[in-house]
Amino acid sequence: MRCFGQLTPYEFTKIVCHMHILVLGGGGREHAIVKALKLSPKLKHISCAPGNPGIAQEATCYLTDPTDVRKVLDLAQRIKPDLTVIGPEGPLAAGTADVLRRYDFLVFGPSREAAQIEKSKVFSKKFMEKHGIPTAPAKVCGSAEEVMQATAEFSKPWVLKADGLASGKGVSICKDEVELKSAIIEFFEKKTFGAAAQKVLVEKYIEGNELSVMALVSGGKYELLPVSQDYKRLLDGGKGPNTGGMGAYAPVKNGSKVLKKIEEKIIIPTVEGLKKDGLEYRGVLYFGIMMEGSEPYLLEYNVRFGDPEAQVLMPLLDGQWADVLSAVAAGKLPKLKWKRQAAVCVVIAAPGYPEHPKKGIRIQIDRKLCSSSSSNYILHASTASHRGYFTNGGRVLNAVGIDKSLKTARKKAYDIIKGVEMLESHYRKDIALVKGE
Numbered sequence: 001m002r003c004f005g006q007l008t009p010y011e012f013t014k015i016v017c018h019m020h021i022l023v024l025g026g027g028g029r030e031h032a033i034v035k036a037l038k039l040s041p042k043l044k045h046i047s048c049a050p051g052n053p054g055i056a057q058e059a060t061c062y063l064t065d066p067t068d069v070r071k072v073l074d075l076a077q078r079i080k081p082d083l084t085v086i087g088p089e090g091p092l093a094a095g096t097a098d099v100l101r102r103y104d105f106l107v108f109g110p111s112r113e114a115a116q117i118e119k120s121k122v123f124s125k126k127f128m129e130k131h132g133i134p135t136a137p138a139k140v141c142g143s144a145e146e147v148m149q150a151t152a153e154f155s156k157p158w159v160l161k162a163d164g165l166a167s168g169k170g171v172s173i174c175k176d177e178v179e180l181k182s183a184i185i186e187f188f189e190k191k192t193f194g195a196a197a198q199k200v201l202v203e204k205y206i207e208g209n210e211l212s213v214m215a216l217v218s219g220g221k222y223e224l225l226p227v228s229q230d231y232k233r234l235l236d237g238g239k240g241p242n243t244g245g246m247g248a249y250a251p252v253k254n255g256s257k258v259l260k261k262i263e264e265k266i267i268i269p270t271v272e273g274l275k276k277d278g279l280e281y282r283g284v285l286y287f288g289i290m291m292e293g294s295e296p297y298l299l300e301y302n303v304r305f306g307d308p309e310a311q312v313l314m315p316l317l318d319g320q321w322a323d324v325l326s327a328v329a330a331g332k333l334p335k336l337k338w339k340r341q342a343a344v345c346v347v348i349a350a351p352g353y354p355e356h357p358k359k360g361i362r363i364q365i366d367r368k369l370c371s372s373s374s375s376n377y378i379l380h381a382s383t384a385s386h387r388g389y390f391t392n393g394g395r396v397l398n399a400v401g402i403d404k405s406l407k408t409a410r411k412k413a414y415d416i417i418k419g420v421e422m423l424e425s426h427y428r429k430d431i432a433l434v435k436g437e
């Protein structure tokens with residue numbers, strides 16, 4: 001079997017000169033990735049599975065379920081991509097990267113074994129503890145009774161996390177016994193999260209400022225991306241329920257100052273831990289960090305670009321993502337350079353999001369106001385098309401603005417929203433509203 005980590009420089013150059021890239025996934029993150037990859041002069045063709053109506057304007061889309069490993073392999077054998085970029089966690093946890101590699105495809109994304117650090121909260125907590133990475137103390141519970149016992153050991157509020165993948169919804173922060181009881185009912189009686197909540201972590205709540213830190217990891221080394229800020233709560237001022245993320249911006253002011261400590265305490269031990277534990281990693285690793293004062297704690301790992309963080313990181317690279325992702329997939333790690341610019345992404349959500357997002361609501365996008373420029377544009381995240389666009393999930397569209405100044409990038413993102421009509425849609429008004437900007 002040939003191994004892409006051992007390609008000769010000639011073979012590697014040949015692959016990256018007339019590239020056909022396949023992106024797996026179909027959200028706003030994947031639209032941002034497709035858009036960024038398309039800027040490469042070496043790109044010959046771009047495909048996406050399953051994609052979405054926005055991506056379909058830029059790539060050939062295939063209605064293949066990216067978590068169905070057999071079908072993805074069939075597709076890859078048919079269209080023969082030179083590089084496959086796996087966007088979401090589902091296909092990674094299903095082992096898509098492993099199977100494609102077994103058949104000699106070049107893949108950006110970690111192995112199924114390594115993807116456990118996102119797939120299982122219990123696995124990742126044990127990994128953090130084993131490698132001395134600062135994180136909140138936690139207990140693993142398998143029943144309502146065990147949760148009640150565990151909460152006696154921590155003060156309020158309590159954090160309950162489903163062990164498995166729950167589309168970003170398996171975390172409950174319970175401020176009192178009433179909320180704790182209803183979370184227990186969701187996890188153990190209604191079984192809202194199914195098998196993902198067979199085990200539940202009860203964790204000490206850490207209060208502070210949350211940051212999204214990402215690094216490309218390959219060959220036992222890492223390269224950092226600019227620090228970004230996600231807005232997880234539904235409403236302005238950090239109020240309302242948790243969501244998958246209502247917006248993001250990058251770079252975070254003074255982010256590089258806190259990075260040193262985060263690197264020492266969290267990133268270096270993680271990358272070394274992966275190596276020690278024999279977990280093959282060629283992809284991006286996301287560290288959900290909570291800064292308690294000046295001390296960083298690791299809340300979670302994700303084995304993918306954040307969404308909507310990818311939407312603000314993709315435009316900031318001073319270089320070609322196609323080259324960078326190919327190199328990482330081949331076990332190399334190029335030095336990254338970043339533009340002196342800021343990017344802002346505002347998520348436009350469907351009515352009812354996050355609990356019961358309404359599907360099928362017509363979306364009108366004013367072409368004049370939203371005509372794509374390189375400094376502000378609309379990305380599709382969860383839309384359907386049938387003689388026009390309709391909502392097809394919770395986080396529907398992303399408005400992105402880019403500029404030298406964060407303030408102007410923010411204005412560009414909000415300006416473009418004026419060209420979007422979607423009945424009862426909603427978005428936060430305080431994304432990237434930073435003091436002193």
Ligand code: GLY
Pocket residue numbers: 168230244245302305306307308309
């Ligand atoms: N925005 C957080 C995440 O992608 O998990």
